[in-house]
Amino acid sequence: MILSEFELSGKVALITGGGSGIGGGITKGLAEAGASIACVYNRHEPIEMQQYVESIGGAFLPIQGDVSVMEELPGIIQKVLDCYGRLDILVNNAGICPRASALEYTEEMWDSIIQINQKAVFFLSQLAAKQFLKQGTRGKIINLASMLSYLGGFNTTAYTASKHAVMGLTKVLASEWGSMGINVNAIAPGWIKTNLSAALRADPKRDASVKARIPQGDWGEPEMFKGAAVLLASSAGDYINGVTIPVDGGYLTK
Numbered sequence: 001m002i003l004s005e006f007e008l009s010g011k012v013a014l015i016t017g018g019g020s021g022i023g024g025g026i027t028k029g030l031a032e033a034g035a036s037i038a039c040v041y042n043r044h045e046p047i048e049m050q051q052y053v054e055s056i057g058g059a060f061l062p063i064q065g066d067v068s069v070m071e072e073l074p075g076i077i078q079k080v081l082d083c084y085g086r087l088d089i090l091v092n093n094a095g096i097c098p099r100a101s102a103l104e105y106t107e108e109m110w111d112s113i114i115q116i117n118q119k120a121v122f123f124l125s126q127l128a129a130k131q132f133l134k135q136g137t138r139g140k141i142i143n144l145a146s147m148l149s150y151l152g153g154f155n156t157t158a159y160t161a162s163k164h165a166v167m168g169l170t171k172v173l174a175s176e177w178g179s180m181g182i183n184v185n186a187i188a189p190g191w192i193k194t195n196l197s198a199a200l201r202a203d204p205k206r207d208a209s210v211k212a213r214i215p216q217g218d219w220g221e222p223e224m225f226k227g228a229a230v231l232l233a234s235s236a237g238d239y240i241n242g243v244t245i246p247v248d249g250g251y252l253t254k
Helices: 002-006 021-032 047-055 070-084 107-135 157-180 195-202 204-212 222-233
Strands: 012-016 036-041 060-064 089-092 139-144 182-189 244-247
Touching: 012 021, 012 070, 012 107, 021 036, 021 047, 021 089, 021 139, 021 222, 036 047, 036 070, 047 060, 060 070, 070 107, 089 107, 089 222, 107 139, 107 157, 107 182, 139 157, 139 222, 157 182, 182 222, 195 204, 222 244
Parallel strands: 012 036, 012 089, 036 060, 089 139, 139 182, 182 244
Antiparallel strands: none
């Protein structure tokens, strides 16, 4: 039956930055579908997310780590294996977006964004892929792209570059690893109600301007990412590979 293809019981999912925001919505979706969760956080321990996952009968492992430090990545994977004994799904959600004019960007700003948004995505994916192959099991990797994987943006030079790169990386890894039973796809969020967009939404004029450009007429909610994430993580998405799915209320159609 088709609904059983969306079930993730027995699967283990590692989500970077999965304690809140879009990552939190994805974490909830995967947990509700039955996956055991390992959530990487840097500064803010995901206590509320852990309570939620455990309240629905799920397993939750918080892992403190900084994905911008490449030397920490193998240890993150090992902690998942020490707890659950396997890894089936990787969600590369962690990212940053400092804003500045292209004329004012410093090398330090550029490097910090590329390090987290692009470099960490590749090397964590590489580690996950090696583990999938070692297990001899199908693996799923979901990257977080952006509407700025398609557009230019403004005052987002390194972020836009990194998100274009994520979409390209998704394609090349799908091409290389597809024959090995590894699916690599991406989700591109549009305008979403998160802490990062709170100031923009609090400004009536800017809020109205954003809504006017979204065909569905409103900001998205983090929990609206559950469906796309579960599709790409489950056997229902086994023949989907190398694509980026916009979850944007139709924003990119304009």
